[in-house]
Structures are given as structure tokens and as C-alpha cells.
Amino acid sequence: MLGSQLIEKRIFLDDKRGKRELEEFLQTQDIRLDENAEYIMAIFNEDELIATGSLSNNTLRSIAVKPKYQGTSLLNKVISHLIKEAYQKGITHLFIYTKPKSVKSFTFLGFYEIARVKDVVLMENSPTEIQSYLNELSTKKVDGKNIASIVMNANPFTNGHKYLVEQAAKENDVVHLFVVSEEASIIPFDIRYELIKKGTKHLDNVILHKGGVYMVSSATFPSYFMKDANQAINVYAALDLTIFKRYIVPTLNINRRYVGEEPYCEVTKIYNETMKRILEGEDMEVRVIPRVESQGRAISASFVRRLIKEHELERIKDFVPSTTYEFFRSKEAEDLIKKIKSNTGRH
């Protein structure tokens, strides 16, 4: 029975014994331990682990309650604990991935469904958040026959990105260009956005948007930002694109999405394949633009970062617009270049 002996505890992954116990428990529930979790809590009945949940940035993950105790208020305890922790960090817009059969339980805990794909449902802790985002977005709606969209991270903005945007601008009345705003890349959002803005200034039918939380963010497409990227990537990609199709497309009357061909990054490759599968239909077309080559190789932002890292800043001139090049030569970029040189991550 459950009583006053219940203990809520934080679990640290460097505590080997605690980690093993947690892993074993999650395994019985068919849930994988999320190594990216920033905060993990568990509830013990005396010495027995009976419920757990974790927090990774703005998403609640790896939530499980021992079957014997399901239907008691353990889930409420776990979620309340994690919500409180998130609020203390100043994170108040929260997401949760769950299975269809658990949607009802989370609805009782104040979560609302955004989208579902097969056996995964994404929910958020607000009944109005996505609508207010769309209301804001709709103020930038422009009429036209062909309305294109691009989502890019541009880390940093290269000639490849520029070509992609130019193609879209040429073939459409309007291009809605969304810049991934998640701060998971080595180059901060403000700079990525600014370089895109400068590099597309000559195109008067391009409208720039901050991508926000509903587009290739750690909530909608965590694979893009995780180390063990291939885990569940198909599902996440499908969810991200389902949200795009269901909410963004009708708000702006988009009928095309442009994407650069991806020869290198496996995650992006799968994402692009999924894009065709989910988005393409009667009113929507996906156009894959081949990569521009320079000096016999496809231009990529990661190659540009590598050049910077390897002290070959001058060479990036062949791969980026003059606006990007000038920025990296400016005093303003000094700290960033230092950061790039010491970076070991994927982004």
C-alpha cells in the first residue's frame, strides 16, 4: 500500500547504482532512459522505485508508473514535481511526448494535444499557446498563387542557403522563410537571423520569421539536437512535419516547401524524406533543390564551420555570401570564432 513512506528523490546519472535501478525499471515499461535528461526524479515506496519522470529543457520525458500503482495519484506527483522544477528554471511552456492510451491521463493534468503520429502524441501545457502563435503568424499572411516556405537553421548562412532562397523567390509570389530559433547551434539565433536577413536583402518577396517552438525545435524535433540522433528520428520528423502541415500551412496558405538536397547529414536526410511523405499532396508540393557546388564540393554550413575551426577563415569566401564573410571578419565575430574553434559538437 502507499502511504506516508513515499519519498520523492532526484536521481543523478553519474550515480551508477541509481542509474541502473532506473534503467531496469524503465525497461519493464518499455521506455528508454533519456541520457539527455537534465533532471530526473523518482518516487520510492520505502526502497522500491515505483514511479519516475524526467525533464529535458522544455519537455517532460521517460515518464513511468509501476503498473501495480497506476490509477493512484503517482502520475500527478511525478508531473507536479517536474512542472515545479521547470517553473523554477523559468521554463513555463512545457511539452510532453506520450502514447495515445495515456492522452486522457495527461489531459486531466492540464496538457493539450498538438499532434499525433502513429503511437506518439505531442501535448503542451496550454490550451491557447499554439493559437496565439498562429494568430501572430497570420498577421504576416500575404495573398498570392504560389506561396513557398523554407525552414532553415543556417549555421551560418552560405551560398547554398542563398541559392535555395533565390530559387524559391524566383518561382513564387512569396517566400516565408522560418529561421530555427532553438539555441542549440554554435551560432546564436540572433546572428543566424541577421546573416539571413542581410544575405536575402535583395529579394523583396521573402518574409523572415522566427521559427519558434513549433518548428524544428527541441520540442517538435528533438533528434536534430540530440547526440544519439537516430533514436526515433522517423517519428519525431513525422511529428514536426505534421504540425507544419496542420497548423502553419493553412495559416499562411502555403503550397510549397523548399529544401536543400542533403548529401551529408543523416538526420536531415531522413527529415527530408519524411517531408515528402507527410507534406506532399494535392495542395502541397515539396521541391528539393540540388546543392550548389564550389570547388568540387557541395556547399555546407558544417564545412564552413570546419574551415573557421581550422583557422582558414579566408577560404570561406568561396562558400558564403559577402555579407556572411564580412561578418566573420568583423570585430563582432571574434568571440564567436573562438567558440567555433573550441566546439566539438555536431552543431
Added chain:
Amino acid sequence: MKIVKRALAGTMESSDIQIVVEAGEGIEIELKSSVEKQFGNQIRKVIRETLEKLGVEDVKVIAIDKGALDCTVQARVAAAAYRGAEIKENYNWEVIK
């Protein structure tokens, strides 16, 4: 008292209520309760009265109730409102009785 940020008080455990406040226009209350049928209106009334006593005029409240008593509702609303208004001293606890 002006709500300047989204703030939270309380839990979703039995006999408690989780209150989230954020900036809004007028007093707007969104309530989910396990005892909605019997006590939904009473809970809304207590939330509203507590806010009025605190002088909060523009706020959106998202409340998830798990059977809290009135005094618990008052305490949670007051705590959330103070946090949302970033007030950290001179609390008026008279709103709870």
C-alpha cells in the same frame, strides 16, 4: 497588482489545486476539476474573489483542481499571483480565511 510573468503554485496531488497565472485582460479562469459538477462554480468564485481582494485585475488563470478546500484554493491563488507579480515581501495573507 499586475501580473508580469507566468507563475505557478500548488500541485496536482489529491486535495490540492495547481494554479497558473499569466498576464491577461480582465479576470479569465480556465478550470479543470475532478469535482467540476459539484464544485466547479464554487471554485471559480473563490479564485475570482481572492484575485479581487489582491487587487489583480488583468489575469488569466489556468487551474487544475484535485478536490482542494476553499482555504487551499485561496492560498494557492495568492502564492501564484505574488509570484506572477514578482512581489517578494509584504504579503497580504488576509485574503485567506
